[in-house]
Amino acid sequence: xxxxxxxxxxxxxxxxxxxxxxxxxxxxxxxxxxxxxxxxxxxxxxxxxxxxxxxxxxxxxxxxxxxxxxxxxxxxxxxxxxxxxxxxxxxxxxxxxxxxxxxxxxxxxxxxxxxxxxxxxxxxxxxxxxxxxxxxxxxxxxxxxxxxxxxxxxxxxxxxxxxxxxxxxxxxxxxxxxxxxxxxxxxxxxxxxxxxxxxxxxxxxxxxxxxxxxxxxxxxxxx
Numbered sequence: 001x002x003x004x005x006x007x008x009x010x011x012x013x014x015x016x017x018x019x020x021x022x023x024x025x026x027x028x029x030x031x032x033x034x035x036x037x038x039x040x041x042x043x044x045x046x047x048x049x050x051x052x053x054x055x056x057x058x059x060x061x062x063x064x065x066x067x068x069x070x071x072x073x074x075x076x077x078x079x080x081x082x083x084x085x086x087x088x089x090x091x092x093x094x095x096x097x098x099x100x101x102x103x104x105x106x107x108x109x110x111x112x113x114x115x116x117x118x119x120x121x122x123x124x125x126x127x128x129x130x131x132x133x134x135x136x137x138x139x140x141x142x143x144x145x146x147x148x149x150x151x152x153x154x155x156x157x158x159x160x161x162x163x164x165x166x167x168x169x170x171x172x173x174x175x176x177x178x179x180x181x182x183x184x185x186x187x188x189x190x191x192x193x194x195x196x197x198x199x200x201x202x203x204x205x206x207x208x209x210x211x212x213x214x215x216x217x218x219x220x221x222x223x
Contacts, residue, residue, distance in 0.1 A: 107170035
């Protein structure tokens with residue numbers, strides 16, 4: 001059995017996977033290596049079906065229809081392969097988030113849609129959601145033991161959206177977008193990592209009500 005990969009943990013002083021996925025989404029970075037894409041697709045299916053710990057590079061090569069050496073030419077280690085697969089999934093999350101909030105007519109609706117779509121996208125993702133449910137020891141510790149890099153990456157993304165709302169006059173000028181984003185992201189992260197006995201996380205209407213009651217007011221100054 002190969003050792004368990006660190007998943008989201010980044011070396012000290014380096015970017016987290018989420019930070020790199022965020023930059024890819026903003027810059028529209030794509031992958032033009034067909035074999036590499038084929039391997040990533042196969043790894044995604046393999047990890048989603050069997051989990052990361054029970055999957056080997058040979059399993060991925062077999063599913064991709066390529067040789068083991070071809071996989072290692074693109075990804076030197078299993079850790080590197082896992083990192084790139086998960087990074088691509090978070091890139092897809094950021095892309096979908098931007099699409100979802102475009103459907104809203106105002107800032108309040110964008111906050112609600114963003115909150116609901118984020119939980120739905122991550123919990124419903126066969127790989128990320130599966131890791132949270134089946135292999136939490138791989139994913140969850142990295143979200144809290146990486147010096148805050150994971151949360152900081154998402155906070156940076158949300159803060160950018162909030163600054164746009166502030167420039168458009170949809171958010172109070174005296175509020176700090178970074179602080180508001182930090183609070184919003186921590187609320188979302190807590191729902192993802194700790195099961196709720198009060199709120200049904202599979203009920204979009206209930207999640208929307210929570211966001212409207214507690215997150216939307218963060219856009220306004222205190223009385």
